[in-house]
């Protein structure tokens with residue numbers, strides 16, 4: 001059975017999913033992208049193939065290590081993808097967004113799909129049932145909002161995300177939690193309402209490291225899948241082997 005490592009280098013975290021055959025068995029959060037870290041993964045898992053989605057300026061040496069030891073594919077807009085990108089500048093689309101859309105097309109090929117990723121940023125990614133990725137939107141993510149308010153004011157503290165807050169905050173911390181978490185939830189529901197006006201039937205998928213904070217607050221029907229990007233990366237790795 002083949003072993004595949006699917007790397008997702010985002011702006012907050014570097015992740016690596018381990019697949020044995022088609023099954024995802026493990027998810028590792030890397031401390032950094034030093035060559036030793038990558039060498040250690042290769043020695044531990046002996047992967048047959050590897051794929052990298054990166055939206056950061058990662059250490060270029062790791063690509064050499066993966067190419068020397070495995071069948072390596074770096075995901076770009078030029079990869080063989082299960083959808084078209086009829087947009088102005090496809091080369092500027094984040095690789096992570098390509099992987100998310102690949103997962104949606106793989107899982108729900110007959111429907112319009114909107115994938116919402118809640119990581120460093122919020123991205124909306126719309127792919128129609130004709131498998132055209134039309135784009136979407138990008139806005140600040142959870143930590144970015146908390147940090148921006150702390151960094152750009154004299155008095156606001158840096159707040160840790162938390163589940164437990166009321167609609168009407170009763171102190172600075174709960175005001176910030178309500179403003180950011182409920183505010184983002186209303187933003188997501190508002191976008192989905194607009195998509196519904198335009199495309200009455202579509203599938204909404206939610207993913208990303210901050211997904212869990214929003215599930216209790218969203219009014220629209222949405223499928224949550226924390227591993228969506230890895231499913232997309234695996235599908236792309238199969239097509240680009």
Ligand SMILES: Nc1ncnc2c1ncn2[C@@H]1O[C@H](COP(=O)(O)OP(=O)(O)O)[C@@H](O)[C@H]1O
Nearest residue numbers: 009010011012013118119120121143208209210
């Ligand atoms: N175990 C964890 N370690 C660190 N951050 C986590 C963890 N679980 C959830 N998070 C949250 O996930 C966010 C990053 O989500 P992620 O989807 O990995 O983003 P990105 O792809 O932009 O790096 C962080 O802002 C953090 O709040």
Ligand SMILES: CC(C)(COP(=O)(O)O)[C@@H](O)C(=O)NCCC(=O)O
Nearest residue numbers: 010011055092093094119120121138
């Ligand atoms: C929008 C993003 C910053 C999201 O990154 P993430 O939150 O996953 O770290 C990334 O997909 C990116 O750098 N995109 C390039 C611009 C684009 O997709 O149009």
